Amino acid sequence: MNLQELKESLHLSKLSEEEIQELISIGHQHQIETDALLIEDGSEGFSFFVLLSGCLSVSQKEQRIAVLSPGAIVGEMALFNNAVRVGDVSALLPSTVLEINTSDFMPLVMHQEPVATKLMEHLGALMMKRLQQQDEELLRKAGENNPELQPFISSFAPLKKKLMADWALKYHAIGRPGKLEIAATKPSGTSQDLSVAYSPGVAEPCLEIHKNPEKAYAYTSKSQLVGVISNGTAVLGLGNIGPLASKPVMEGKAILFKKFADIDAFDLEIDQLDPDKLIETVCSLEPTFGGVNLEDIRAPECFYIEAECKRRMKIPVFHDDQHGTAIISGAGLINALELVNKKIDEIKVVFSGAGAAGFSCARYFITLGVRPENLIMTDIDGVVYKGRGDNNYLDELAVETDKRTLTEAIVGADVFMGASVGNLIKPTHLLSMNKDPIVFAMANPIPEIDYNLAIQTRSDVIMGTGRSDYPNQINNVIAFPFLFRGALDVRAEAINDEMKLAASQAIAHLAKEPITEEAGYDGGGVSFGRTYIIPKPFDRRLLIYIASAVAEAAIRTGVAGKELDIEEYRSQLRLLSAQL
């Protein structure tokens, strides 16, 4: 194969011209005869391949799982695992491959060679997609009762975890370390540009803002800037790992703000455990930001910290761990109750987990209409009852009851809300609940009860979890970017209960709409029902529905600093959602 043919073949792989050049410069061509083995299951892998011509078969345990055409890449897992090959790859026709040794390729990536970085990102994404497909395939096959697949199924989960962990680390490290950069939005190439961006011209906007502080929204990035602020005391499920180690999460949160709502978010990791000092620091940053998203601050301090910051600041302050989950599970509850035809002021609700999310969800459910006496909170010590002697924030939720354990409390309940630990709820618990039980098992990554186990135990259950691989995912990203979008766009001075309720109602409403082209995905055949009570995170209409509802609520309740025509605003949001 000459260079021109080689290039033409590589074009099939959808790589860029530069990426193709890169591969050619370090790759080696091989011919493979029909039926010859290119990759052997269980062997050590030190290279990956691009199929240039011919046809390859991929099989696992002698079952063919894919046929590859020219342009396909195979063996890329070697870059993330550097160990055992998973599956056999052999030629169905005489084939030509370009082999790239990881020992030739990885040094280029580590030296931040831009093309190698792009290629690595391409290969990482490819592997993630394949792992996801394989996961779905295995899930399907497991349902078909294939006992001979069992060893493979049980070895796949840890392999997937290892590969994903390796890619997660590489993803963060390659190219420019981390996930964020600060970019100029205005021309800055010439000295004349800089003479308006900086001294002397910059004095003009400074003086205008000094005369009228409102002008900061016109002349600085404040109007769409949110501070993502944490002290690292309750990071994901990892606990108190400190502010420095929390930085990847906060940068990730900033990316979600940008990707879903075009909001610029900057992460601040603050080394401060004293709640009052943390409050003072956050409040002193009010000139910098248009809004503050508190994140991963442990309970119970988080309640006091948020309340004080809200009281002292005139910009939206929102502790997502508390209210994000509350807004979305609230939306799910509204829709689930409609499906099972129960009234919110008649249902019995049991909570497990009185941390930031659980406590705030419980309060929010009461705001939504659950009677306080019908809501039982449980924590590691059992039922929070009047007289237990907590003498803290939990007293607000303590009820008169003779029940003392979750097992006692859940009997006859209509709703179970978990924000605690995985595998806490047994089939017997589920069976003891009322007809058509609603179970939101939000512990992550392992829910309080496994989705499939719950469905198999009771066919009348409506299940929601925090996981993306099951229906009804309760994922904060469904709310916070859009809630802030609406709040910032009307320059709200706070995010109040009415705005949160408006967000829940908008989410609940959207789940009942048919999946249109505007949604930005095909919907996979879903429509409103027990396995679709909450829209998917990638539904582009969330921006339009939630932001406009929140903006409208802010105007209605008098916290908006700026009026806008809601219909016109929806049109703007529609345009924005199409661009994201």
Added chain:
Amino acid sequence: MNLQELKESLHLSKLSEEEIQELISIGHQHQIETDALLIEDGSEGFSFFVLLSGCLSVSQKEQRIAVLSPGAIVGEMALFNNAVRVGDVSALLPSTVLEINTSDFMPLVMHQEPVATKLMEHLGALMMKRLQQQDEELLRKAGENNPELQPFISSFAPLKKKLMADWALKYHAIGRPGKLEIAATKPSGTSQDLSVAYSPGVAEPCLEIHKNPEKAYAYTSKSQLVGVISNGTAVLGLGNIGPLASKPVMEGKAILFKKFADIDAFDLEIDQLDPDKLIETVCSLEPTFGGVNLEDIRAPECFYIEAECKRRMKIPVFHDDQHGTAIISGAGLINALELVNKKIDEIKVVFSGAGAAGFSCARYFITLGVRPENLIMTDIDGVVYKGRGDNNYLDELAVETDKRTLTEAIVGADVFMGASVGNLIKPTHLLSMNKDPIVFAMANPIPEIDYNLAIQTRSDVIMGTGRSDYPNQINNVIAFPFLFRGALDVRAEAINDEMKLAASQAIAHLAKEPITEEAGYDGGGVSFGRTYIIPKPFDRRLLIYIASAVAEAAIRTGVAGKELDIEEYRSQLRLLSAQL
């Protein structure tokens, strides 16, 4: 002219295809006969024009200053002034123009229509360039003694100021308000991408950093992230305008970091006047940033605030107002002394202004070798002498002397350093100085003595100012971006005196090198001498020279957290400088 011809003509204007479409959609074509007037000097202007065919003449006071060919834009000042036309424009040949009314165009800009924003940026830059050219032209003509131009010259300065102020405001407001946005550096388009950027994959880098804090440099943006932090108490020459009104300056500073050294800088405006609380806040942000640039914090608190932050933090902390000016004027001093053949330990130096810049320059000059007894500081109360009873930071610079005023102190001095107020120094002061006086008059925008006045008063003076329109500009941007680049790249835990000295020496050294292609500009015929003792801010070699010298000094003095091969590092910097 049909649509096709119209488009072809507009292509000459170097606008983008979309910008051309935009203009066509709102413009109106006109024919102009030879000698007919398109724009009349002194008339009101409500539109601008693109010349489609023919030829136009631009004249001021009956002097032709330009001839315009098809594609040229004229009358754009109407967008920034909306008032009187400056100069006549008439047709030299039968011509066709496309006229765009500001009343049709500006609403598109105000609605953030992206193409209109780009066009506005184009027109703003065009006007700035023309104002600059006109300024230079007038300066030249003023030298030629044209008394009839005098009224025009004196009316031009305020007009230019007004136009620039208007553009500065529009520049900040159009498109996305402000100057910064936060961008994702990693792919984030799919749910698989987000599963590594955020939960669950993000837990991997978190855990790695938790095990080994150094890993934060590999997995987060910390390695090239600088916090630009101010409390707004001494902003430019505007004084204590507060943190909110300082935001445009801080965003501008961030842009300079990015443009000159590819460092991500994020601005924090902190509403905190208490020095100890400000220190505590800055120190608590150590996990967030790789370095801290304190900015526009008033003296004397700034000395204590910087010193404490330096003492308590293990990342570089640098108050640019103090040390930036010191480093560059130090470089200028080294070179100026070489030119006049004087020894640093023999010269007499007089300072005016004991604020952040003046005080720190004085200290730095002593570090460079000026004898303390040969340096006289003056402030608003005259000479800082031993026994004046300041009882504060100034005591460090108080000397035994019977001189009490600047007028007395400057007699026989070799060097005058001004960091105070405009027009303070009279010709008599300058004449009383020693032979070959060195005068750095850094008050901005009006120096302590006007550049031309000084040169006319004494031909043996070496003059430096803060202004870009005169030789020897002492501009902080010559140092801080590159200093931080070097410090971050070796993960320095501080910026110490040796690193600052290395920066000064690198700057001084570069001024003696011939202007090569690597400099990125033609140099305008300058070479080392009395009117070129300091490199120009846009010299691309500054990055290579300063960053490598600073990195080397950090390694040598044991504050580097990471070793690197300086020659290899210089090669990397050369690559980077070519990309910026």
